[in-house]
Amino acid sequence: MTDTLSDSRTSSRVFTEGVPVVVEDVRRRSAAERQEILADPGFGRYFTDSMFVARYRTGEGWYDARLTSYAPLQMDPSTAALHYAQSIFEGLKAYAQPDGTVATFRPTANAARFTRSARRLAMPPVPEEAFLAAVDALVDSDREWVPTGSDQTLYLRPYQLASEPFLGVRPANEYLFLVIASPAGAYFSRGVQPVSVFLSEDYIRAAPGGTGDVKCAGNYAASLLAQEQAIAAGCDQVVWLDAFEKRYVEEMGGMNLCFVLGSGDDAEIVTPELTGTLLPGITRDSLLALARDMGYTVTERRFSVEEWRQGAADGTVTETFACGTAAVITPVGGVKARTGDFVVGDGTPGPISMRLREALLDIQHGRVADTRGWLHQVA
Numbered sequence: 213m214t215d216t217l218s219d220s221r222t223s224s225r226v227f228t229e230g231v232p233v234v235v236e237d238v239r240r241r242s243a244a245e246r247q248e249i250l251a252d253p254g255f256g257r258y259f260t261d262s263m264f265v266a267r268y269r270t271g272e273g274w275y276d277a278r279l280t281s282y283a284p285l286q287m288d289p290s291t292a293a294l295h296y297a298q299s300i301f302e303g304l305k306a307y308a309q310p311d312g313t314v315a316t317f318r319p320t321a322n323a324a325r326f327t328r329s330a331r332r333l334a335m336p337p338v339p340e341e342a343f344l345a346a347v348d349a350l351v352d353s354d355r356e357w358v359p360t361g362s363d364q365t366l367y368l369r370p371y372q373l374a375s376e377p378f379l380g381v382r383p384a385n386e387y388l389f390l391v392i393a394s395p396a397g398a399y400f401s402r403g404v405q406p407v408s409v410f411l412s413e414d415y416i417r418a419a420p421g422g423t424g425d426v427k428c429a430g431n432y433a434a435s436l437l438a439q440e441q442a443i444a445a446g447c448d449q450v451v452w453l454d455a456f457e458k459r460y461v462e463e464m465g466g467m468n469l470c471f472v473l474g475s476g477d478d479a480e481i482v483t484p485e486l487t488g489t490l491l492p493g494i495t496r497d498s499l500l501a502l503a504r505d506m507g508y509t510v511t512e513r514r515f516s517v518e519e520w521r522q523g524a525a526d527g528t529v530t531e532t533f534a535c536g537t538a539a540v541i542t543p544v545g546g547v548k549a550r551t552g553d554f555v556v557g558d559g560t561p562g563p564i565s566m567r568l569r570e571a572l573l574d575i576q577h578g579r580v581a582d583t584r585g586w587l588h589q590v591a
């Protein structure tokens with residue numbers, strides 16, 4: 213019996229019941245080429261050597277799971293996702309650990325959210341253990357691509373799209389599930405800088421009963437014009453308000469928002485409650501847990517622009533930060549609105565924002581003990 217690496221790897225991984233992960237010979241760039249990219253990866257510009265692909269067909273279920281060379285997809289021009297956006301995604305990261313291993317952060321939470329997104333878009337969910345197996349297989353295959361520089365990570369992008377060539381409007385009968393990976397540099401390469409935000413008063417992101425609480429591609433397509441308005445107004449990011457009154461803060465671009473009321477150990481952290489129009493961020497959830505452990509009061513409730521503005525003026529609201537996988541925590545410095553601009557704090561990153569940021573980064577990069585079981589060892 214031959215005992216090649218490739219044989220043992222082919223047989224050892226299972227995508228889902230009865231569907232093995234076939235591991236192909238991946239075309240790999242040279243170590244020199246990889247090092248050059250990893251020296252300054254930026255975000256979402258470069259992709260690793262491998263990708264994970266699995267297919268689904270109604271009646272057959274998931275089949276043909278493989279780890280293969282990163283390459284363009286061939287698609288029929290009538291591919292359903294290209295027309296009606298039946299398409300969802302996730303975003304998570306792999307972190308090089310001090311002991312040389314690689315770990316992902318709360319991947320089961322991403323798997324669960326991916327399932328919820330799939331159900332909302334009338335897609336067959338990828339079984340959660342299959343999602344995890346796919347992510348693990350890709351990270352393991354491309355572990356050399358996990359950067360080891362300070363605050364560098366390997367960003368992972370699982371996604372699912374309707375691949376059936378068909379223009380009728382109904383849930384497709386064929387799907388692709390893919391995972392690709394992109395090395396990511398430190399989000400703030402020159403120190404953490406607060407962003408300025410623009411309140412979107414013309415456009416909305418989500419309404420009750422819509423898709424605001426899931427990660428579907430269409431949410432982002434519909435957000436781009438408001439983001440352009442924000443840039444035109446000299447701001448970095450757009451802040452979304454509730455659809456009816458345009459009075460309550462929902463989130464910022466692709467990140468959740470938190471407001472710090474008061475200061476020191478008595479500070480309270482307020483974040484918009486999950487009303488069904490906000491995306492339940494895993495970073496948000498993690499930071500709220502850390503904040504509670506640190507002894508801060510954490511409140512999930514509606515938070516109005518008026519309370520934000522008044523609080524910033526009278527000193528009640530001492531800090532505002534946005535949070536998400538890509539940047540962990542981004543402080544918000546200035547706010548631009550038709551009803552008047554205002555500044556939060558003194559325009560520099562607040563101490564509680566920075567404390568929470570460091571605490572989460574320390575866990576993710578393995579610099580402190582992971583007492584909550586948030587890290588998932590991959591390779």
Ligand SMILES: *Cc1c(COP(=O)(O)O)cnc(C)c1O
Nearest residue numbers: 466467468491493494495536537
């Ligand atoms: C992904 C996303 C977030 C942040 O979620 P994390 O799990 O923390 O990365 C927040 N808002 C929107 C709209 C998103 O798509």
